[in-house]
Amino acid sequence: MKILVQKFGGSSLTSEDCRIRAITHMKRALDEGYALVVVVSAMGRKGDPYATDTLLQLVRSNGNGLPKRETDLLLHTGEIISATVICSMLGAQGIPATILTGGQANIVTSEDFTSAQILTIDPARILQELSEGKVVIVPGFQGRTLDWEITTLGRGGSDTTATALGVALHAEMVDIFTDVNGIMTADPRIVEEAQPLTSVTYAEICNMAHLGAKVIHPRAVEIAMQANVPIRVRSTFSDDPGTLVTNLLEIRRMGYTVHDRLVMGIAHVPNITQIKVANKDGRYDTQLQVFKAMAKNNISVDFINVNPLGVAYTVHDEMAEKASHILHDMGYEPQLLPHCAKVSVIGAGMTGVPGVMAQIVEALTHEDIPILQSADSHTTIWVLVHEEDMVRAVRSLHHQFQLHNGHL
Numbered sequence: 001m002k003i004l005v006q007k008f009g010g011s012s013l014t015s016e017d018c019r020i021r022a023i024t025h026m027k028r029a030l031d032e033g034y035a036l037v038v039v040v041s042a043m044g045r046k047g048d049p050y051a052t053d054t055l056l057q058l059v060r061s062n063g064n065g066l067p068k069r070e071t072d073l074l075l076h077t078g079e080i081i082s083a084t085v086i087c088s089m090l091g092a093q094g095i096p097a098t099i100l101t102g103g104q105a106n107i108v109t110s111e112d113f114t115s116a117q118i119l120t121i122d123p124a125r126i127l128q129e130l131s132e133g134k135v136v137i138v139p140g141f142q143g144r145t146l147d148w149e150i151t152t153l154g155r156g157g158s159d160t161t162a163t164a165l166g167v168a169l170h171a172e173m174v175d176i177f178t179d180v181n182g183i184m185t186a187d188p189r190i191v192e193e194a195q196p197l198t199s200v201t202y203a204e205i206c207n208m209a210h211l212g213a214k215v216i217h218p219r220a221v222e223i224a225m226q227a228n229v230p231i232r233v234r235s236t237f238s239d240d241p242g243t244l245v246t247n248l249l250e251i252r253r254m255g256y257t258v259h260d261r262l263v264m265g266i267a268h269v270p271n272i273t274q275i276k277v278a279n280k281d282g283r284y285d286t287q288l289q290v291f292k293a294m295a296k297n298n299i300s301v302d303f304i305n306v307n308p309l310g311v312a313y314t315v316h317d318e319m320a321e322k323a324s325h326i327l328h329d330m331g332y333e334p335q336l337l338p339h340c341a342k343v344s345v346i347g348a349g350m351t352g353v354p355g356v357m358a359q360i361v362e363a364l365t366h367e368d369i370p371i372l373q374s375a376d377s378h379t380t381i382w383v384l385v386h387e388e389d390m391v392r393a394v395r396s397l398h399h400q401f402q403l404h405n406g407h408l
Helices: 016-031 052-060 068-092 124-131 157-168 202-210 218-227 248-253 286-296 317-329 356-366 387-400
Strands: 003-008 035-040 097-099 107-109 118-121 135-139 142-144 150-152 173-178 199-201 231-235 243-246 265-278 302-307 310-316 335-346 373-376 380-386
Touching: 003 016, 003 157, 016 035, 016 068, 016 173, 035 068, 035 124, 035 157, 052 068, 068 097, 068 135, 068 142, 068 150, 107 157, 118 157, 124 135, 142 157, 157 173, 157 218, 199 202, 202 218, 202 243, 202 265, 202 335, 218 231, 265 286, 265 302, 265 317, 265 387, 286 310, 286 317, 302 373, 310 317, 317 335, 335 387, 356 380, 356 387, 380 387
Parallel strands: 003 035, 003 173, 035 135, 097 135, 107 142, 173 231, 199 243
Antiparallel strands: 107 118, 142 150, 231 243, 265 310, 265 335, 302 310, 335 380, 373 380
16 A cells, blocks of 8 residues: 555644635545555644643633643543544535544553653554555544553644654655644744745754744654654645655655755744853852752753853743742752743854854954844754844744745
8 A cells, every 4th residue: 555644734724714724635545546544633722612722721721720631531532533523524525534642543552641751563453454445543642551641742642643653664654734834944934034944854843843933843753763764744724745754865766856955944032041050169060969959859851061060051931930949959050031031043064164154253343133042953944032132033044044945
């Protein structure tokens, strides 16, 4: 069988018109001879009746005492509602379809309720249903433990379901349908001149996703990368092929142009607090003590700089007060700078190329934007700026690297 996995996000299912567009993509895939697996998210976003965040808010406003196991019982229902609606719409058009929950699809996970990891997938039942000519609809974001307890996969779980099924089924492609027309060089809500990317590598989109781009979850990309299953990020509301995500060899094989680009995108993450901690007199174990304390208290740290005088790192704004109290209790006097943003310049082409940081400094200096902290890797340079400067920083860097010039 020639298998295709299609995943539709909540914004692609929120209204009848949206769902009709989704059904159109499914029918086209069937007409092209694919055996089709459809993965669906819960319909809509926060405030919509069946959205995951709406279900969570229901619990929070009624005591907020639900254990994690029982929370998963609630959360997995949103995707099941979406699956039944899509199944009904396909049936009304004479297209045979069946629903397999995450458990019925044999997606076996760890026992970490609300944030489970996929351990194995046995695709035998899905393959049997496909061989009978049915569209198989799998509610995303969910699985089961070895003891048949219902679990959910955490944020980005439906993307992860789709790519994991793509790998298990040896699918030709995984299509991720969303409300934007592929992956852009920057957030189009910030940069009007942001351009669509025709193709990107797994590594590039993982960096984009980890650093603030929300089109696809990085865990999903990493799963696809392990087995070289191509992904297309597409718009439900367009027939455009969107952005192909795979390795360079596959990009060439599929007839896409491989662009020799220094930078492929600018990402951003707001709502960050910078924390600086100076060494105590005569001691050089500050970094060890600080990071052990943050880990012990489940505070995620980022943007780490260690030097002989102390350490600097960032946390999300909502964790800053907790981190400050911990550090004071340890006898430190931390300096906190809230309301910062991390802006990232990303591109595999910058590896070993001199002058990229100089261009970043030039662009931000021209806009009188101070750089509060910086770091780099082979494919990414990060700068920390005041949050009030974030939009201007993203726009100036997008222009500096000429990402507004043409289809990339």
